[in-house]
Amino acid sequence: MDNNNLVLEHMTDPHELERLYRQDPKAFIKAFSHAWEQHPDSHVLSVWYERLHFKERADPTKPSLFQKGFLFMGLLAVLAGISTRIIFHFVEQEAIAPINLVFGIIPFIAAYFVYNNPPKRRMIYSLAALFILSVVYLNLLPLNGEDSIILVYLHLPIFLWVWLGLAFTGNGYSQGRERLAYIKFNLEFGLLYACMAVSGMILAALTMQLFRFVGLNIEDFYFSNIVLFGAAALAIVAAYLVSMNLKLAKNITPYIAKIFSPLVLITLLVYLITIIWVGKNPFLDRDFLIAFNGILLGVLAVTIFTITESDSDENKNISDYINAALIGLALVIDLVALSAIVFRLSSYGITPNRVAVLGVNILICANLIWIMLSYIRFLQNKAGLSTIQDAVTKYLPVYGLWAAFVTFTFPIIFN
Known part of the structure; x- marks a missing residue:
């Protein structure tokens, strides 16, 4: 031919x-x-x-990894590494709480967001004020194992995560698409950081083994100076790479979300059947109730990421029905957990932990109901996927407000 x-x-x-x-x-x-x-x-x-010949004629103005933002990112990465190492020194001296290590990373990621998407000055001042308030307040708290203090350590990262979201969205903090982009950023950031961290751990293991061959044990020095510096700096690098719209992270995250949804659904069903079979009781078993709430948070996270990775123009498919089933199961778990915590409050009295768990369960229950109602309307062709995404993005500030409430009031209320 x-x-x-x-x-x-x-x-x-x-x-x-x-x-x-x-x-x-x-x-x-x-x-x-x-x-x-x-x-x-x-x-x-x-x-x-x-x-x-499209590839040969690709746009010559296509963003490069080495734009002007690259130098600024490099400076922030070095500063983050140095700051984290200094903070770790005081943590070792037991002068400050270990949770302070987040202040060696999060402010520099926020600084990059502000540089990349400059907001109004009022927003910058608000972000700076919230950060300073958090640092000062945290380090005024006593270094003890009181429940209210531990709750601060657990809720402060959530508050800072929402605070970081304000830096990411800039002037568009009230827009749903900006909040949706922030959630997607977190998934892509986590994936990219994990890949680079695994590579770094392999390098660290090889390096320490090579030094052992010559009779030197550098584990303590290497961890305190190289690993800690690298872990902090790597967070800034990962944020920069995600902002450069890398195809690797963006192409793989939707598949991860779709693969994990059915796996989580099957695992959760098997687990619930098993605990019923063996007679586990969250009303009486405190540790089991904690695990139950951990499962609830995990299911909520998987559901949210799956929803945010769905294309708004995509037709209904099996993933949507899996998500709806996951939300239904999560609601069942949440109602059981709510009943258990109310029972424990009425039977054993009020404690900071029980109040915090009750508040979180109420917030999650309300969010799940909103998402579930939106999903029902979507599956009935009465609304689009954007309605479900709104149920996720518009509720994010509520979690931030609750985290702020626990962080700044519980040590005072339960002194």
Whole structure:
């Protein structure tokens, strides 16, 4: 078969050209060059030329990893590493709480967000004030194991996460699409950071082993100076790379979300059947109630990430029904947990932990009901996927407010 003659013969027949291409792409490309030389004015061949040579003619203004923001990112990464190492020194001296290590990373990520998406000055001042307030308040608290203090350590990162979201969204903090982008950023950031961290751990293990061969044990020095510095700096680098719209993270996260949803659903069903079979009781078993709430938070996180990774123009598919089933199961778990904590409050009295767990369960229950109602409307073709995404993004500030309430009032209320 003379492909040269066939391409020329069918140059006005797009369907036949497509068939020839699929039959033997390499031969088609070779034959196409011959046909293009003879008929550069053909509209059909012009479209094929763009299709075959698009990569060679890619936009020269495509963002590069080494833009002007790269130097600023590098500076922030070094500062984050140094700050984290200094904070760790005081943690080792037991002068401050270990939770202070977050202040060696989060402010520098926020600084990069502000640089990348400059907000109004009022927003910058508000972010700076919230950060300073958090640092001063945390370090005024006593270093003890009181329940209210431990709750501060658990809720402060949530508050700072929402605070970081304000830096990410900038002036668009009230817009749903900006909040949705922030949730997606977290998933992509976590994936990218995990990949780089695993590579770093392998490098660290090899380095320490090489030094052992020459009779030197550098574990303590390496961890305190190299690993700690690298872990903090890597967070800034990961934030920068995600902001550069890397295809790796963006292409793989939707598949991770779709794969994990059915796996979590199956695992959760098996687990619930098992605990009923063995007779575990969250009303009486405190540790089991804590684990129950941990499962609830995990299911909520998987559901939220799956929803945010769905395309708003995508038609309903099996993933949507899996998500709806997951939300239904999460509601069942939450109602059981709520009943258990109310029982424990009425039977054993009020404590900071019980009040905090009660508040979290009420917030999650309200959010799950909102998401579930939105999903029902979506599955009934009464609303689009954006309605479900709104149920997720518009509720995020509520979690931040609750975290702030626990952080700044519980040590006073339960002194």
